[in-house]
Amino acid sequence: MMKEEQVVWKADSSNIYERFIEQYDEALNGEKELTAGDQDTRYALKLQQERLREKNVKMRYRITPRGFMADGKSLPRKWMDRHYVSEMAYYTSLWERVIEPSGGKPYRQKSKMTIYETKTDVIGGSNVEDEIYVCPGCGAPSKIRDLLNGCQYCGSKFQMSELYPTITSNYLVRDFSFTxxxxxxxxxxxxxxxxxxxxxxxxxxxxxxxxxxxxxxxxxxxxxxxxxxxxxxxxxxxxxxxxxxxxxxxxxxxxxMMGAIGAGKRFEFFMKKYSPEFSYEYLTGKTIAMLKMILFAKNAQELPFYLGGPLEGRFQDLVDVLFRGAMGFRSMKEKDGYLHVTVDVFLENAYVTDGKVRAGKDEKLRVTLVKNLNVPIQYNFSIKKLECPNCHGSFDATKNKTCPYCGGTYRIEDADWAIEDIQVI
Ligand SMILES: [Zn+2]
Ligand SMILES: [Zn+2]
Structure with missing residues (x-):
């Protein structure tokens, strides 16, 4: 008999992409903190964990880099704003997933996947001490200066290297290559x-x-x-x-998905007219992250960045979402200073209904995004540290419908992209 080859992989601890891969599996189980991921990434994971708990389902991942890009490869493009620069890297890997409904039969899967990660870092020489960061200790939004000296809420002290770089988005896409x-x-x-x-x-x-x-x-x-x-x-x-x-x-x-493949360039061409710093990679990562949160939330309409109607009930059975690597551009419309963009997102979803696992379901969602055209993109944007347009206080938008300091209301689409509609096609 042939011996199953045991792939041994060890993360390079100085590499944030690899630390993220190493942490992700155990973070999904709730065994480890996903310290390599930013607050929004952790929040998305938390919503998925809550869904799993509620459905009484255990899910495990094991991601082991393998194949042509086992050491990772950076995409050539970077996108930046005043203070922050983001870039993307991918690792071809072996992905193992076990979905285990309580009392039901565990569903095991082994497949080749490419993991894409976006890393956001401070531009060298940029002074960000006055910028807001979500305290990794207690979750309160604070000035970076305060976190370096000791958080005024929980006292934790951080080094800059613990705050940046950080992984701001990630997704897995199937890999059909053979070594x-x-x-x-x-x-x-x-x-x-x-x-x-x-x-x-x-x-x-x-x-x-x-x-x-x-x-x-x-x-x-x-x-x-x-x-x-x-x-x-x-x-x-x-x-x-x-x-x-x-x-x-x-x-x-x-x-x-054919129409969607390669749509990035065309999309970017249109979007650059409205915002010169537009990045297709950023919008893709952002859309996937928002969709995951919306689909896993107990009540999607309570999320600050979801402005649409109630979702179909069956999404309450959803336990895992994979992005199929294609996001097709449909249309865009400018109205009263807001840009509405409709895209088709191709997903491969896993459901657990009455203790039975149904994985590998291809689904296409037509998603409309909206953003204020007059507000430049901030690549360190986080729903966990929204800035009040009134008093400039920072607060967690997942917990506050209005500003806790001045009581002012906010529209999330005045700060970053929001999703205003989702249609199942
Ligand atoms: Zn703190
Ligand atoms: Zn305020």
Whole structure:
């Protein structure tokens, strides 16, 4: 028997992307804090954990970088505002997921995935001491200067390296590439399988034909030779067919996304007219993060950045969301200083209904985003430290509908992107 190859991977602790991957699995179980992720990323994770708890479902991930980009690769583009710079990197990896409903059968999955992460850092030389940061100790929004000296609410002291860089968005996309070794393994599996199959078939045939004469050394050797030969030749052919078959299946799943693939460039071209610092990568990461929070929230309408109507009830059974890597641009409309952008987002969702897991459900959501055109993007934006347009106090928008200092109301779309409508297509 072939031994299952145990992939050993160790995160480089000085690399925030790798620390994030290492923490993510255990953070999902609630065993570890996701310190490499920013407040909004942690909040999204918290909402998903609450959903899992409420549904009595345990879910585990294991992400192990492998393949062509096991050491990570940075995307060439960076996007920045006055103080912050963001960039993205991806790691090809092996992803294992177990979804275990209480009392039900655990659903296990193993697949190749690429994990995309956005890292946000302070631009070198930029003074951000007066900028607001959510205290990693107690969650209160504070000036960075205060956090460096000791948080005025909880007393925790931080170093700048503990605050930035931070991972501000992440998602997993299926990876269909094969490394040479994986190709060999795939081939070997079919060759050995076919050889064993031929051997067993040979023995059975003898019985069927009534040739029940005792097996001689000669007949066994010839059967072994035939089996090996058929393993090599037929196994090769079968493995190719299996590969083509799975590619056709994947291609079939990809067809509905065709219009969306490569839409980034066109989208960016239109958007740059409105905001020169527009980044397609940022909007994608942002949209996925907001969608996850909306879909996992107990009541989506209580989220500050969701302005739409109630969601379909079945989303209450949703336990995991994967982004399929394509976001298609549909339309945009400018009205009274606000930009409304409609995009199609392709997701692969996992549901647990009555203790039964249904994973791999492809879904397309038509999402309309809105943002005030006159407000520049801030790449350190967080719903956990919204700035009051009235008194400039900072507060957690997930907990306050109005400013706790002056009682003023706010519109989140005056600060960053919000989602105003979601249609299931
Ligand atoms: Zn604190
Ligand atoms: Zn205020």
């Amino acid at each position: 040479k070794d994986e190709m060999k393994k795939h081939l070997m599996k079919f060759m050995i399988g076919t050889a064993i199959g031929t051997f067993i078939f040979g023995i059975i045939i003898r019985g069927v034909k009534g040739m029940l004469s005792p097996l001689t050394v000669g007949s066994i050797i010839s059967l072994i030779l035939i089996s090996v030969f058929s393993g090599v030749v037929l196994g090769y052919v079968l493995s190719s067919y299996a590969l083509i078959g799975s590619l056709i299946k994947q291609a079939g799943r990809t067809v509905p």
